[in-house]
Amino acid sequence: MDNRFIIIDGFNLLSRCYFATSYGREDHELTKNSEGLYTNALRVKVQKLLNLIEMYNPSHLAIAWDVKREETLRRQRFPDYKDTRNELPEPLIQQYTTITELFDIVGVTQLTISPYEADDIIGTLSRRWSDEMDGECFIYSNDRDLLQLLTNKVSQIIAKKKEENAYTLKHFSDEYGITPAQWIDVKALLGDKSDNIPGVHGVGEKAALPMIQQYGTVEAIYEEEEIDPIFKRYLKKIAAGREMAFLSKELVTIDTEIPILKETPWDGFSLRLDRDKLREEVERLELRVRM
Numbered sequence: 001m002d003n004r005f006i007i008i009d010g011f012n013l014l015s016r017c018y019f020a021t022s023y024g025r026e027d028h029e030l031t032k033n034s035e036g037l038y039t040n041a042l043r044v045k046v047q048k049l050l051n052l053i054e055m056y057n058p059s060h061l062a063i064a065w066d067v068k069r070e071e072t073l074r075r076q077r078f079p080d081y082k083d084t085r086n087e088l089p090e091p092l093i094q095q096y097t098t099i100t101e102l103f104d105i106v107g108v109t110q111l112t113i114s115p116y117e118a119d120d121i122i123g124t125l126s127r128r129w130s131d132e133m134d135g136e137c138f139i140y141s142n143d144r145d146l147l148q149l150l151t152n153k154v155s156q157i158i159a160k161k162k163e164e165n166a167y168t169l170k171h172f173s174d175e176y177g178i179t180p181a182q183w184i185d186v187k188a189l190l191g192d193k194s195d196n197i198p199g200v201h202g203v204g205e206k207a208a209l210p211m212i213q214q215y216g217t218v219e220a221i222y223e224e225e226e227i228d229p230i231f232k233r234y235l236k237k238i239a240a241g242r243e244m245a246f247l248s249k250e251l252v253t254i255d256t257e258i259p260i261l262k263e264t265p266w267d268g269f270s271l272r273l274d275r276d277k278l279r280e281e282v283e284r285l286e287l288r289v290r291m
Helices: 009-021 039-054 073-077 091-107 119-131 144-149 169-176 180-190 205-215 218-223 227-241 242-252 259-263 275-285
Strands: 004-009 062-065 136-140 155-159 163-167
Touching: 004 009, 004 119, 004 163, 009 039, 009 091, 009 119, 009 242, 039 091, 039 275, 062 119, 073 242, 073 259, 119 136, 119 144, 119 155, 119 259, 144 155, 144 180, 169 180, 180 205, 180 218, 180 242, 205 218, 205 227, 218 242
Parallel strands: 004 062, 004 136, 136 155
Antiparallel strands: 155 163
């Protein structure tokens, strides 16, 4: 079998499964099993895992989970990081506990490494795979910050409407006309509302990408003595936003050098899903999953 690695952004997928199946419903209206455990997101997540395995036939698989935002290096660097996010709903937290226990039982490799985030786990593993292994690596997430990790071996599976497609390095180059590493600079200018990363106030999508296409990096923009007249209307905003631009670049840069993951043997990520145990757990939890 060819080497093929799937790295799943755990909370990204679980949250999507949860909110897709809870939209417009109160907690008491969500699906539960006879033990009173919420199962609306569980069923979809387990099914998605099985579908991915069937479709991509991976030799290696891992699920990366976030730590609490208070524990993260980015929060230490910038106290307002992710400060605008609401607390997670109780039924989602409960299902996180249930699904991580289930995956431990059935032999799915899971990773939580404080003070790093799932993005950093994904970044370190995908970069290392790209450097050391033959075969493809697929990142499963809708988080577009992860586009900075694309290589000729690393693609990102992104869901759009009812379709999911592998978004490759070529797709990225054709769409944006920059390298994946320069995506960090675009995001540094834009910021990220969902993570409360400031960016440069007043510089939006119409300006951020063209600036990086022309100058290459945030540093080069600030080293430029005379910016192209087409960006004249942004001069004051860029000058005022210097500190936030560099802070934002630091925050949006995914760490690809988590020490403990640099040493872990690849065999530790081999797919060893115990389907008999999974069948037992699915029945115990009363999930309607197509095996």
